[in-house]
Amino acid sequence: MNNKYAVLFESQLLPSGVELKNRIMMAPMTNFSSNPVDGTVTDEEINYYIRRSKGVGAVITAVANITPGGKGFKGEIGCYQDEQIPGLTKLADGIKSQGAKAILQIFHAGRMAPPELVPNGDVVAPSNIPAERGETSGVVPRELTVTESEEIIVAFGEATRRAIQAGFDGVEIHGANGYLIQQFFSPHSNRREDQFGGDLEKRMTFPLAVVDKVQHVVKEYAKNPFIVGYRFSPEEPETPGITMGDTLELVDVLADKGLDYLHVSLQDFWSKARRGADTTRTRVDLLLEKIHKRVLLIGVGSIYTADDAEAALKTGVECLALGRELIIDPEWVQKIKDGNESDIQTTLDLDGKDALDIPDAFWNVITFVPGWFPGVK
Ligand SMILES: Cc1cc2nc3c(=O)[nH]c(=O)nc-3n(C[C@H](O)[C@H](O)[C@H](O)COP(=O)(O)O)c2cc1C
Structure with a gap:
């Protein structure tokens, strides 16, 4: 290995006592390949994960919905009933058999749930304001009652129990990307005046619960x-909407919760704050300053080469998650370890579906959107 990349391979001891063998993780990526009828994991999905679990310290799975009403995508993993545990066990075993820790990402889609995927088309959210990003096919979500909100909190606990019983090494609470947990924190989608809404502090009630x-x-x-990790998105484009300043306050509280890590969701690791904080500084830099080493931070976003990773780790983030690049080149970590970083592929081989162990449904999605994956025109 080129010595300059040795930093990627430093092991990380998490507060829970779990040790990650290196600083690279697979980012959570929905793959549309679970059984669409009952949310059980499929063999092709497990093979896709096995292929990508050899080098990384941990694999964070695609989101898994914690209630039927929280489903966000066709072919999503389900973790809302005990019947799903045997499939989840196969998934956890597959990842762990290759040496990575297995982390299940758990979520509720809230207003982002497509009506055709949830029972009775009942799309729910903190408030019943119309969508602004077209996320619910124009459907105005129904406002959750206090009791229903509390039931969803309990369902996150039940999903965690299933993850434990299935043999996962952890869960990541998906508080990012505009889904239900973020919706409760957002002044855009949360207009409630009860215990789950109001000022910034009150909008933290649901995520913290x-x-x-x-x-x-x-x-x-x-x-x-x-x-137990927590993922968040730093900012929303809308006004009102979550600002970098809001997120720094949330992170300040989360940093003292005894979590194993915080995971910022970014498309570009080096992106700068949009508003509510010093807009000349990167979001990662602002987060690291606020966290002040109280909890590990995972960075992510358009990391493709060994040099990209080395530069990103120099900022002080403890770990890096790689998404698209691990789909493009499942052997990314091993190539660096073996001193073969110049062999890393950074554009998707459009003839590579089978060689890369990518499930059919997932392949159809990632090759459909021009520019989403490097190499897809
Ligand atoms: C196909 C695909 C599916 C994704 N699904 C999820 C998901 O289920 N949960 C999540 O938190 N982020 C999801 N993301 C975002 C990624 O975790 C990651 O933050 C983003 O792709 C930027 O990292 P990258 O440049 O290394 O791909 C997804 C991204 C892609 C490309």
């Missing part, structure tokens, strides 16, 4: 060290 519930379930059920 989910964290508390998940941690409580871990204490109750996990016999081995179990990772």
